[in-house]
Amino acid sequence: MPTIQDIYRARPAVYRHLQPTPLSRYAPLDELLGTEVWVKHENHLPVGAFKVRGGLNLVAGLSEDQKRGGLYTASTGNHGQSIAFAARAEGIAATIVVPENANPGKVAAMRGLGAEVILHGPDFDSAREHAGELARRNGGTFVGPTDDPLIAGVGTYALEILQDLPDVDSIIVPVGAGSGACGCGIVAKAINPDIRIIGCQSAQAPAMQLSWERGEPVEAEMNSFAEGVATRVPFENTQTLMRELLDDFLLVEDDDIRRAVALMIEHTHNLVEEAGAIPLAAALQIRTQLAGRKTVLIASGGNISMDNLRAALGAVPAGT
Amino acid sequence: MPTIQDIYRARPAVYRHLQPTPLSRYAPLDELLGTEVWVKHENHLPVGAFKVRGGLNLVAGLSEDQKRGGLYTASTGNHGQSIAFAARAEGIAATIVVPENANPGKVAAMRGLGAEVILHGPDFDSAREHAGELARRNGGTFVGPTDDPLIAGVGTYALEILQDLPDVDSIIVPVGAGSGACGCGIVAKAINPDIRIIGCQSAQAPAMQLSWERGEPVEAEMNSFAEGVATRVPFENTQTLMRELLDDFLLVEDDDIRRAVALMIEHTHNLVEEAGAIPLAAALQIRTQLAGRKTVLIASGGNISMDNLRAALGAVPAGT
Numbered sequence: 001m002p003t004i005q006d007i008y009r010a011r012p013a014v015y016r017h018l019q020p021t022p023l024s025r026y027a028p029l030d031e032l033l034g035t036e037v038w039v040k041h042e043n044h045l046p047v048g049a050f051k052v053r054g055g056l057n058l059v060a061g062l063s064e065d066q067k068r069g070g071l072y073t074a075s076t077g078n079h080g081q082s083i084a085f086a087a088r089a090e091g092i093a094a095t096i097v098v099p100e101n102a103n104p105g106k107v108a109a110m111r112g113l114g115a116e117v118i119l120h121g122p123d124f125d126s127a128r129e130h131a132g133e134l135a136r137r138n139g140g141t142f143v144g145p146t147d148d149p150l151i152a153g154v155g156t157y158a159l160e161i162l163q164d165l166p167d168v169d170s171i172i173v174p175v176g177a178g179s180g181a182c183g184c185g186i187v188a189k190a191i192n193p194d195i196r197i198i199g200c201q202s203a204q205a206p207a208m209q210l211s212w213e214r215g216e217p218v219e220a221e222m223n224s225f226a227e228g229v230a231t232r233v234p235f236e237n238t239q240t241l242m243r244e245l246l247d248d249f250l251l252v253e254d255d256d257i258r259r260a261v262a263l264m265i266e267h268t269h270n271l272v273e274e275a276g277a278i279p280l281a282a283a284l285q286i287r288t289q290l291a292g293r294k295t296v297l298i299a300s301g302g303n304i305s306m307d308n309l310r311a312a313l314g315a316v317p318a319g320t
Numbered sequence: 321m322p323t324i325q326d327i328y329r330a331r332p333a334v335y336r337h338l339q340p341t342p343l344s345r346y347a348p349l350d351e352l353l354g355t356e357v358w359v360k361h362e363n364h365l366p367v368g369a370f371k372v373r374g375g376l377n378l379v380a381g382l383s384e385d386q387k388r389g390g391l392y393t394a395s396t397g398n399h400g401q402s403i404a405f406a407a408r409a410e411g412i413a414a415t416i417v418v419p420e421n422a423n424p425g426k427v428a429a430m431r432g433l434g435a436e437v438i439l440h441g442p443d444f445d446s447a448r449e450h451a452g453e454l455a456r457r458n459g460g461t462f463v464g465p466t467d468d469p470l471i472a473g474v475g476t477y478a479l480e481i482l483q484d485l486p487d488v489d490s491i492i493v494p495v496g497a498g499s500g501a502c503g504c505g506i507v508a509k510a511i512n513p514d515i516r517i518i519g520c521q522s523a524q525a526p527a528m529q530l531s532w533e534r535g536e537p538v539e540a541e542m543n544s545f546a547e548g549v550a551t552r553v554p555f556e557n558t559q560t561l562m563r564e565l566l567d568d569f570l571l572v573e574d575d576d577i578r579r580a581v582a583l584m585i586e587h588t589h590n591l592v593e594e595a596g597a598i599p600l601a602a603a604l605q606i607r608t609q610l611a612g613r614k615t616v617l618i619a620s621g622g623n624i625s626m627d628n629l630r631a632a633l634g635a636v637p638a639g640t
Contacts, residue, residue: 019339024366027432030607044364046344048589105586112347265629266425269368269622271591309585310638313630 002148004190007183013060014053014156016135017089018045023164023296026178028267033283036294037132038168039264040161042301047085047113049301050154050180055086057153058143067092072135073143074128075110076102078301079177083143084115095140098130099123105305112274125233128221145177146235151287155183161296162191168292171278174300175199175208175249178238184298185245196247196293202226202274202284203251207234212242212249225308226274248286256281261304262310273304277312321561322468324510325447327503328474333380334373334476337363337409341477343484343616348587356614358488360481361547362621363592367405367433369398369621370474370500377473379465385411391464394448395430396422398621403463415460419443419453425625429597432528439578445553465497466471466555475503482511489613494601494620495519495528495569498558504618505565516567516613520602522594523571527554532562532569545628546577546594559576568606576601581624581632593624597632 021041029037042050059071070093073083080096087094094115098107099122110117120130135142143150152217157180161168171188173181181199188195201209204224211234212219222232242249264270274304279297285288304312341361349357362370385448390413393403400416407414414435418427429439440450448464457460464472479498481488491508493501501519501556508515513584521529526546531538542552563568572580581595584590599617603610624632 017343022339022364022366028428031432041364043589044342044361048343108348112351261624265591266626268591269363269591269624271585271589273589304589306582306586306633306636307638310633313626313633316626318627320629 001237002152002175002183002186004187006148006152007159007187008023010053010057010152010156011159013057014153017056018052021045023161024268026268027288032263032267033287033295035290035292037283038165038188038294039268039270040157040296040298042182043270045274047078047081048303049082050083050157050298051078051082051150053156054150054153054179055082058147058149059086059090059092060285061149062092066141069138069140070095071143072097072131072140074098074124074131076124077106078303079145080110080115081106081113084110084113088099088114093242095134096133096300097127097134099127122302125247146238151179151182151238154180155187158184158187162187165294165296167294168195168296170196170198170290170295171298172198172227172282172295173298174275174278175242176206177235178208178242179282180298180300182238182241182245185241189245197245199242199246199249200252200278201249202257203253205232206251207232208239209249209251211239212246215243219302225311226254226278228266238280250282250285252278252281252285255315256284258312258315261309262273262283264299268301271297271302271304271309273301274308276300276302293305322472322475322503322506322556324507326472327479327507329384330373330472330476331479333377334473337376338372340480341365344510344588345479346588352587353607353610353615354585355610355612358485358602358616359588359590359612360477360616360618362477363590363596367398368400368623369402370477370618371398371402371470372405373476375402376409377468378469379406379410379412382412382461383467383599386461389458389460390415390464392417392451392460394444394451395465396444397426398623400426400430400431400435404407404430404433408434411482415451415454417447417454418448423625435553466558467500468522471499471502471558472632474500478504478507478546482507483528485614485616486617487614488515490516490518490610490615492518492520492602492615493618494541494595494598495521495562496595497555497564498528500620502558502561502565502619505561509565518602519562519567519569520572521569522577523573525552526571527552528565529571530561531559532566534561534579539557540609544574545631546574546598568603570602570607572598572601576604578632578635580604582618582628582636590619591622591624591629592619593621594628596620596622611625
């Protein structure tokens with residue numbers, strides 16, 4: 001399991017290719033939530049999501065043999081773009097296996113970053129198996145979505161938060177596979193155990209939340225429109241860490257996520273994907289608990305589809 | 321008139337309160353324009369626009385007497401927010417006069433930044449006169465929207481571009497009052513006169529473009545929905561500079577600006593205001609001229625209204 005030292009060690013690899021993201025305050029959000037609110041703008045990163053930090057750290061830790069063999073992973077979204085970006089930055093080949101019904105826009109984005117994209121099978125699990133098989137067959141390295149170097153890399157955003165806002169009280173972080181929440185929790189709890197780390201996820205994709213609550217792996221139906229948090233099968237390593245690190249784990253209805261996407265646009269003029277809006281929706285649920293507490297919302301990424309953006313704008317009245 | 325030295329001198333004041341913005345490349349934009357395209361993300365700045373750099377530089381250059389007297393300016397948008405932000409950052413009082421019909425959201429944003437906002441008169445010109453009068457009466461300092469320290473401050477974004485992409489060939493920059501285009505031109509032409517600086521503006525608000533083309537001040541009707549470039553009366557000092565610095569100055573139809581807002585969302589997942597989308601629309605007009613040239617589009621800001629965003633999304637077909 002990664003430690004805060006591992007996260008400090010990840011810094012040079014991460015900052016070789018990107019710069020710290022802004023932590024910004026918006027008066028209308030303060031008013032909406034009745035407390036001091038800061039937004040961590042991971043949506044400003046290359047590939048538009050926090051995960052790129054993890055990819056850069058993972059690639060930096062490869063041996064020369066591993067670099068020559070290339071990387072193999074499965075993804076339908078930000079993880080694949082992150083690995084493609086990091087591999088290209090260091091001149092390594094990357095192969096991303098995606099399900100046959102994958103979003104063509106995301107496939108194009110991964111190809112645009114120089115990755116070989118292979119369409120295979122009906123769902124993520126079969127894509128993942130095929131990526132593992134290809135890695136073995138071709139002598140490459142398989143990368144899972146919650147591997148330790150990824151958690152250590154993404155944790156660098158939490159170091160930035162603690163540096164910019166040392167007296168933060170609460171951090172609300174969306175949970176997909178859990179790497180972001182774990183990286184954040186490792187840093188915050190090591191520096192100040194009183195900081196409350198609050199995970200959040202779509203109520204229409206509750207596998208990680210149910211597993212966390214019950215203390216054992218729970219599979220759950222995945223009906224959410226929210227791609228970034230659409231986890232059906234919980235990840236064991238991040239679950240173990242989250243049981244230790246999260247103070248709470250909230251579920252948010254998809255309708256409230258849509259409204260939160262629109263509220264983020266209206267009040268911060270930032271485009272966030274579904275996962276990046278869940279912290280605001282969760283904060284609105286626990287508004288009274290947050291009173292008097294300096295609260296950070298993790299805007300984890302900005303890669304929303306045009307159709308989901310239209311749906312989000314339709315969830316709030318026109319004329320605003 | 322500011323020089324590149326003035327812009328270098330502005331750096332400490334600017335970077336005391338913000339960090340350089342990313343210059344990012346997106347494969348789908350390269351494909352769309354058929355050349356290497358980079359986006360300068362001024363929309364990532366505090367208050368969501370490049371102008372904040374100018375406000376910070378202006379405030380840093382005030383005497384102690386001027387600081388005590390406070391700042392007075394007129395604005396309906398980003399300029400006012402920029403002055404309010406900079407004044408608060410340095411603990412100075414700011415009074416912003418806005419026309420009585422000003423956008424309530426923008427008034428709230430300026431108040432949220434701690435400025436005193438006074439509603440006065442039917443239009444920008446009467447608000448501006450009133451701000452000047454208040455400054456005289458109260459011993460404060462009046463700030464015009466294109467004062468030299470503002471041009472020098474915003475020019476720091478061009479230094480960042482030249483540092484990150486030394487072999488840039490073309491920079492396409494939206495023109496409102498002209499401070500951004502001038503700051504950019506001063507830097508680029510000093511470092512490499514071969515860099516083409518291309519201004520752009522809404523065809524429904526062509527005063528600055530007509531004045532530039534004819535070499536004399538031309539007033540023109542202002543019917544554009546694009547707030548950031550909605551200049552009716554040309555500014556003399558920026559006109560003089562732009563005649564020297566701009567290689568071309570393009571007009572873009574409002575419908576094409578709307579489509580460009582949607583294209584920026586689809587291909588970069590960034591929210592830009594109308595002015596911030598005009599460079600992409602202009603680049604599409606001169607696509608063949610740009611072939612083989614490294615081109616930078618200035619995404620000058622992100623403060624689009626919800627209604628204009630909806631209109632922009634309506635300008636492209638659904639299902640993308």
